[in-house]
Amino acid sequence: MDIRLDSLKTSVTGGVAGLTLALGVAAGTAGAADFPEAGSTITIVIPNSPGGSTDTTARLFADALSKALPNEPNVVVQNRTGGNGMIALNDVMRADPDGYTLGILEATTVVLPPVLEGRDYDPLEIEWIAQINNPLYLAVASKASGLTSIDQMAGTGETFVQASTGGRLDGSTLGARMTGMAMGFGVNPIPHDGASEALLAVIRGDVDWMQGTFPTIYAQIDDVVPLFTYTSERIPNLPDVPSVAELGHADLLKLNGLQLVLGTTPGTPDEVMAVLNAASEAAFMDESFREGMVEANQNAEWLDASETRELIQAKIDLFGAARDELLKE
Numbered sequence: 001m002d003i004r005l006d007s008l009k010t011s012v013t014g015g016v017a018g019l020t021l022a023l024g025v026a027a028g029t030a031g032a033a034d035f036p037e038a039g040s041t042i043t044i045v046i047p048n049s050p051g052g053s054t055d056t057t058a059r060l061f062a063d064a065l066s067k068a069l070p071n072e073p074n075v076v077v078q079n080r081t082g083g084n085g086m087i088a089l090n091d092v093m094r095a096d097p098d099g100y101t102l103g104i105l106e107a108t109t110v111v112l113p114p115v116l117e118g119r120d121y122d123p124l125e126i127e128w129i130a131q132i133n134n135p136l137y138l139a140v141a142s143k144a145s146g147l148t149s150i151d152q153m154a155g156t157g158e159t160f161v162q163a164s165t166g167g168r169l170d171g172s173t174l175g176a177r178m179t180g181m182a183m184g185f186g187v188n189p190i191p192h193d194g195a196s197e198a199l200l201a202v203i204r205g206d207v208d209w210m211q212g213t214f215p216t217i218y219a220q221i222d223d224v225v226p227l228f229t230y231t232s233e234r235i236p237n238l239p240d241v242p243s244v245a246e247l248g249h250a251d252l253l254k255l256n257g258l259q260l261v262l263g264t265t266p267g268t269p270d271e272v273m274a275v276l277n278a279a280s281e282a283a284f285m286d287e288s289f290r291e292g293m294v295e296a297n298q299n300a301e302w303l304d305a306s307e308t309r310e311l312i313q314a315k316i317d318l319f320g321a322a323r324d325e326l327l328k329e
Contacts, residue, residue, distance in 0.1 A: 047088035144205025159186030
């Protein structure tokens with residue numbers, strides 16, 4: 001099967017006019033901020049090991065950003081794994097607020113620790129720049145479960161065993177539980193060591209269902225039963241599979257998924273942020289970046305700084321409203 005996503009919609013705020021404006025802003029403010037200096041290095045910190053959606057996105061974006069910034073600085077990617085994403089996040093939040101340390105982070109992973117674990121930081125304090133990737137997410141069932149559509153789960157109040165890719169407070173677990181809460185069924189999450197192991201458990205029939213990224217699941221879509229996609233509309237690759245919005249749960253679009261958001265250290269000066277914002281939009285529009293994302297089966301999707309803050313706030317609100325229920329054993 002062809003799993004290229006070039007037929008899927010990519011959202012670019014501003015289009016060609018926006019790109020022209022962005023490049024003009026970058027050129028106009030670079031002198032005032034003296035940022036970035038010629039010969040300097042900008043580091044993009046990510047919480048994942050090499051390979052996978054985040055690493056692929058970061059490396060493609062780093063190349064494009066280097067070309068889009070004044071003085072074409074060296075832009076490098078640093079993999080800072082561990083701590084369920086907290087090591088990378090701390091690197092970004094504690095860096096000098098000068099624009100030379102950026103982070104490409106998973107939006108849900110940033111939000112969960114303060115909302116559910118009481119970690120002492122505010123996700124909205126991060127200087128958000130953009131969302132650059134919103135990997136398509138879908139839910140599938142095991143053939144052995146006998147499930148053929150979400151109708152057999154929704155509204156039943158029954159509990160279905162889910163292949164989770166993390167612990168009790170992991171994003172994949174909580175997203176599935178909140179999906180069940182919204183649709184009217186229970187979820188019993190069983191942790192697995194990564195998405196590939198979770199998918200294998202579904203294929204074997206060890207669990208009833210899972211949710212995960214399109215590239216991970218679609219390669220073996222014939223071995224599972226698609227239930228729904230976390231999209232606003234049906235996708236061309238799965239025209240017979242309903243979207244979560246079509247099922248009446250559009251709020252879940254901002255809850256589930258691995259939205260990759262770009263940000264930098266709290267307190268970074270406005271003039272530096274103006275350069276980063278403009279150059280990031282130009283990098284997103286870069287032909288090499290967009291072609292690379294298509295080749296990697298990634299769903300490049302742009303949200304500007306304001307829209308990215310709204311996404312973070314929406315996740316805070318959604319998880320916060322369900323906090324007591326989610327923390328129940």
